[in-house]
Amino acid sequence: MSTMVLDLRPAATVEPRSDLVPDPTAVPTEDDNLYSRFKSLQRQLEFIDIQEEYVKDEQKNLKRELLRAQEEVKRIQSVPLVSGQFMEMVDQNNGIVGSTTGSKNYYVRILSTINWELLKASTSMALHGQSNALVDVLPPRLILVFLCLVRVRNLMLLIMYVKKSFLGGFGFGVSKIGDFVI
Numbered sequence: 001m002s003t004m005v006l007d008l009r010p011a012a013t014v015e016p017r018s019d020l021v022p023d024p025t026a027v028p029t030e031d032d033n034l035y036s037r038f039k040s041l042q043r044q045l046e047f048i049d050i051q052e053e054y055v056k057d058e059q060k061n062l063k064r065e066l067l068r069a070q071e072e073v074k075r076i077q078s079v080p081l082v083s084g085q086f087m088e089m090v091d092q093n094n095g096i097v098g099s100t101t102g103s104k105n106y107y108v109r110i111l112s113t114i115n116w117e118l119l120k121a122s123t124s125m126a127l128h129g130q131s132n133a134l135v136d137v138l139p140p141r142l143i144l145v146f147l148c149l150v151r152v153r154n155l156m157l158l159i160m161y162v163k164k165s166f167l168g169g170f171g172f173g174v175s176k177i178g179d180f181v182i
Contacts, residue, residue: 073113081126109133
């Protein structure tokens, strides 16, 4: 059998080197202050970089949302439209519009993208074909052409002729006019 011997005497203590242990009474040197300031500024820079990345991501998301909202407004405005005459504002979101196809007056919702300054009595408006919501203010030169197109809905040759020659100078989208009558 083997015997194990344990030495119970305390081990020799090692004194720490005095040149490695900071002296609590020592005044920090200029180098220590510069280094701590450098580290503090480095942390601030990292934090600002993180904030910058967050802001860039938010900008991308907001641009996507803006494009979707603009596409939605275009989609709403591109359905077959009906012409009407604006009569009066009821409140901030609603108004009364008279129909040009009959003698009916409609209580309509006004799209939030409409310029409020253009909403004057007897101004021609484009109304959504199904809900009759007010979706656009028609320019004065376009009114006659719009009414003409509504009356000749079935004459596609005449509409094509009007699209290419007559509407070219108005600066109004030909496809938008096509959506009115198709």
